[in-house]
Amino acid sequence: MVSKILADCPGCDLDVALAWAVAARNALSTFSGYSPNQLVFGQNPGIPGAFYDNLPALDGEDTPAGIVKDNLNALHAARRAFTVAESSERLTRALRHNVRDSDPGDLHYGDDVYYKRLDSNKWRGPDTILGKDGKLFLVKHGGMCVRVHTCRIATAPTSVDPAAVSNEEVVSQPNNSALRVPSVRGDVELGFGDSDMD
Structure with missing residues (x-):
């Protein structure tokens, strides 16, 4: 100085x-x-x-x-x-700090979204929006309702990109019939399991 x-x-x-x-x-x-x-x-x-x-x-x-x-x-x-x-x-x-976009776009009741928790690097979902309270979305994850801030939510793609579909996985159902489900690889990594409440 x-x-x-x-x-x-x-x-x-x-x-x-x-x-x-x-x-x-x-x-x-x-x-x-x-x-x-x-x-x-x-x-x-x-x-x-x-x-x-x-x-x-x-x-x-x-x-x-x-x-x-x-x-x-x-x-x-x-x-x-x-x-x-x-x-x-x-x-x-x-x-020095990362800046996140706090506007996830135009989201409404029933939209499918991915969300991210503080303790995890994985995006979870796709899950359904149940409601909104200020900057918090109420998201249905399995049988639980999870509160998610707008900076930790992203819209789920409405259709699957054919280039992202790598192969098909076989999923067994209770009646012993097999169901073929495309597995998607892309920017979104899905993580399943327990959800932490804020």
Whole structure:
């Protein structure tokens, strides 16, 4: 931050730049919404600004004292550098995490969907939607009703892609007759078993 202040104010001394960098860090708000000055002293220091000062503070004329001018330039450069650094950090932190689409589309009662649980990497389903409460869907999984958030639900394909059908598996039925069912391989991996409630 000090190097950015020195780049913005070429005539600024290193001690002045360091002092205003520390002052900007202590005066501007942090993650909890309060600045360190507010936590320690109960208020932020009064710093000249365009919103609450009279015309002399807004004058663009050179002041007779170059020290005041250098200090004000260093102050504004420090605040600008801190704001840029904080914004960059927040963007970096946000981009570090996966972003899921929270809009699964137009889903209604009776639609077939796949859903994913927190403790599993497998998609479960296809199961049927029983209802919706806010951002939670009520999905019928076997004999159980499972609550699923919109970011963990995907629509089931309405038809089977012939290229995805690899072979047929034989499923036995109680009357000893065989039923041939196409097994589908694709992006969706089905997992069966117990369902965890949220």
